[in-house]
Amino acid sequence: MATTTDAPTRPELAVLTACCAPAQAAVADGNAQALADMFKALADPARVKIMAMLLNAEEVCACDISGGIGKSAATASHHLKILKDAGLATSEKRGTWVYYRAVPQRLNALVEALALSQ
Amino acid sequence: MATTTDAPTRPELAVLTACCAPAQAAVADGNAQALADMFKALADPARVKIMAMLLNAEEVCACDISGGIGKSAATASHHLKILKDAGLATSEKRGTWVYYRAVPQRLNALVEALALSQ
DNA sequence: GTATCGGTTCGACGTTCATCAAAACAGAAC
DNA sequence: GTTCTGTTTTGATGAACGTCGAACCGATAC
Numbered sequence: 147m148a149t150t151t152d153a154p155t156r157p158e159l160a161v162l163t164a165c166c167a168p169a170q171a172a173v174a175d176g177n178a179q180a181l182a183d184m185f186k187a188l189a190d191p192a193r194v195k196i197m198a199m200l201l202n203a204e205e206v207c208a209c210d211i212s213g214g215i216g217k218s219a220a221t222a223s224h225h226l227k228i229l230k231d232a233g234l235a236t237s238e239k240r241g242t243w244v245y246y247r248a249v250p251q252r253l254n255a256l257v258e259a260l261a262l263s264q
Numbered sequence: 265m266a267t268t269t270d271a272p273t274r275p276e277l278a279v280l281t282a283c284c285a286p287a288q289a290a291v292a293d294g295n296a297q298a299l300a301d302m303f304k305a306l307a308d309p310a311r312v313k314i315m316a317m318l319l320n321a322e323e324v325c326a327c328d329i330s331g332g333i334g335k336s337a338a339t340a341s342h343h344l345k346i347l348k349d350a351g352l353a354t355s356e357k358r359g360t361w362v363y364y365r366a367v368p369q370r371l372n373a374l375v376e377a378l379a380l381s382q
Numbered sequence: 383g384t385a386t387c388g389g390t391t392c393g394a395c396g397t398t399c400a401t402c403a404a405a406a407c408a409g410a411a412c
Numbered sequence: 413g414t415t416c417t418g419t420t421t422t423g424a425t426g427a428a429c430g431t432c433g434a435a436c437c438g439a440t441a442c
Contacts, residue, residue, distance in 0.1 A: 175309065178312040178316070191296040194303070217430090217431075219390090220431080224391095308400080338419090342420090360408090360419090361418070
């Protein structure tokens with residue numbers, strides 16, 4: 147076994163650095179799973195494009211998303227459901243159409259978890 | 265078809281908001297794929313724990329990571345390779361042991377891509 | 383009422399992934 | 413040289429994922 151070098155104090159770290167003993171995960175199992183689930187929701191090019199569309203337009207009709215990502219309507223609906231389940235997007239039905247929005251607060255949670263980079 | 269509401273100008277957006285026409289992805293295919301690949305590298309609880317260990321300790325012996333995530337050495341090596349391939353970690357062999365470090369600059373790229381939340 | 387259109391869900395298919403046991407590899411100690 | 417010890421790679425297996433066509437549900441138009 148080898149001990150690690152001195153751990154630098156990084157008070158700005160929110161989630162990823164809760165404790166410091168080496169040979170032990172610094173995030174609890176639940177936190178790691180929750181973070182991984184959010185990353186997984188973004189771990190597909192189609193969903194990255196969808197989030198970019200939502201963040202650009204504040205509100206996007208579902209009918210525009212299928213063409214925006216170049217996939218079938220069924221596939222687009224599948225990805226939108228994943229983003230909704232992850233809390234990264236919300237939907238609202240108005241008449242015939244469904245409109246999607248991004249949830250910036252959820253993205254903020256990710257930024258805070260990563261806000262340790264240099 | 266329905267047009268979206270006015271797109272708010274968000275000059276701080278680096279990657280996700282390059283253009284603005286609705287019904288069209290705001291990120292190029294290559295960018296979306298690159299971002300998705302980085303998110304995918306973090307889309308597993310074991311890898312989230314590993315990154316937290318690396319960010320806490322500045323340098324971690326590979327021998328400590330297996331126990332830290334509660335998986336076999338082979339599995340730990342597998343996850344470390346994924347993090348290395350994504351550019352999120354580097355390794356250095358000194359004598360018998362291998363030491364891993366985080367690459368904060370790569371995490372910064374993700375933060376900038378997400379730095380649009382509220 | 384029926385017909386049509388937008389969106390979601392279901393079912394199936396092929397691909398990718400996480401995991402571990404076992405084998406292979408690389409140094410260090412003898 | 414041989415024998416450990418730590419790490420990576422290989423192979424196999426079961427689970428999860430992305431994709432699309434078809435079926436389904438809601439709301440509008442006729």
